[in-house]
Amino acid sequence: GAGVSQSPSNKVTEKGKDVELRCDPISGHTALYWYRQSLGQGLEFLIYFQGNSAPDKSGLPSDRFSAERTGGSVSTLTIQRTQQEDSAVYLCASSFRAYGYTFGSGTRLTVV
Amino acid sequence: GIQVEQSPPDLILQEGANSTLRCNFSDSVNNLQWFHQNPWGQLINLFYIPSGTKQNGRLSATTVATERYSLLYISSSQTTDSGVYFCAVSPGGSEKLVFGKGTKLTVNP
Numbered sequence: 001g002a003g004v005s006q007s008p009s010n011k012v013t014e015k016g017k018d019v020e021l022r023c024d025p026i027s028g029h030t031a032l033y034w035y036r037q038s039l040g041q042g043l044e045f046l047i048y049f050q051g052n053s054a055p056d057k058s059g060l061p062s063d064r065f066s067a068e069r070t071g072g073s074v075s076t077l078t079i080q081r082t083q084q085e086d087s088a089v090y091l092c093a094s095s096f097r098a099y100g101y102t103f104g105s106g107t108r109l110t111v112v
Numbered sequence: 113g114i115q116v117e118q119s120p121p122d123l124i125l126q127e128g129a130n131s132t133l134r135c136n137f138s139d140s141v142n143n144l145q146w147f148h149q150n151p152w153g154q155l156i157n158l159f160y161i162p163s164g165t166k167q168n169g170r171l172s173a174t175t176v177a178t179e180r181y182s183l184l185y186i187s188s189s190q191t192t193d194s195g196v197y198f199c200a201v202s203p204g205g206s207e208k209l210v211f212g213k214g215t216k217l218t219v220n221p
Contacts (some may be wrong), residue, residue, distance in 0.1 A: 031207065043198065043211035056208055089153065100145050100160035101209070106153060 002026075004104035006092050012110045013082055021077045021107045025094030032075050033101065034059075034067060038088035046090075049075060082111045114139045114203045118212035125189050125219050133184040133215045135199030143202035144175050145209065146184050150195045158184070158197075189219045 005024040013019050025032050034046040045059040049069045060066070064083075069075040079086055089108050093101040115138040125131055137144075146158040159166050159173040161182065166173055170189075175182040186193055196216050200209035 033208070035209075042213055043200075045208040045210070048207050050207070056206070059208065091155065093155075100157040101147075102157060103147075103155040 004092055004094050004102050006090075006104035006107050008107060009105065010108045010110075012112060015084060015111055016081055018078065018080045019082055019109065021079075021090050021092075021109070023075045023077070023092030023094075023104060025073065025075070025092070026096075026102055027073075029094035029096045029102075030072065031095045031097075032069060033093045033095075034075070034077050035091045035093065036088040037091060037106070041088075043091075046077070079109075082109075084111050087111045114141070114201060114210050116199060116201055116210055116212035118197075118199050118215050120215060121213065122216045123218070125217070127189060127191060127219055127221050129189050129219075130185070130187045131189060131217070133186070133197050133199075133217075135182040135184070135201075135212055137180050137182075137199075137201050139180070140204050141177065141180075141201040142204050142206075143209065144177075144182055145200050146173055146182070147198040147200065148193075148195050149198065149214070155198070186217075189217075191219045191221055193217060194219045 007022045032049040048056040064080045067077045089106040091106045093103045095101045117136045144162045148156045161175045163177045170187045172185045196214040198214045200211040
């Protein structure tokens with residue numbers, strides 16, 4: 001597609017439920033990144049994919065967070081047993097080689 | 113880990129004024145990018161500039177990697193330039209970006 005597409009744009013979930021966030025990167029972009037943005041913590045790196053493999057998962061905050069990428073394209077970020085501190089905007093970006101990132105519009109997650 | 117400091121944290125301008133935003137980083141980097149986050153939250157990539165100087169219309173950026181800083185220049189500012197400007201860097205050997213806290217720019221008509 002023309003840009004990075006994320007869905008849903010907004011998600012309200014009850015504490016303890018699992019959620020899945022989707023990212024569809026720009027076609028041909030081999031690198032894909034997940035970040036989250038919250039008021040107190042700024043923009044934080046979560047995970048980086050090169051193709052379908054994730055050489056850097058160092059930003060995932062706990063084992064409740066996991067991500068996968070299939071076909072070198074779509075990625076899914078899964079948060080299990082959501083907690084209130086998981087509330088944030090989750091941003092996906094893709095890039096090709098050494099060029100700059102293109103970010104999606106994000107998923108605003110609210111855990112109530 | 114690497115530290116990224118942006119200044120000033122807040123900046124208020126009248127339309128038509130020029131400004132310079134600064135980004136200092138604490139270690140060598142292999143990637144430096146400037147982003148603009150508009151009031152609706154969309155992050156737009158302005159420059160990929162690990163070194164040297166680039167210009168795009170009213171915006172230009174310079175990175176002096178040996179001295180570990182980058183500058184973003186905005187000339188003849190417009191109200192649509194309002195938002196938060198982020199500098200982000202990748203330490204050597206890493207692909208992830210570490211973001212600064214941003215400069216919040218308000219351009220008044």
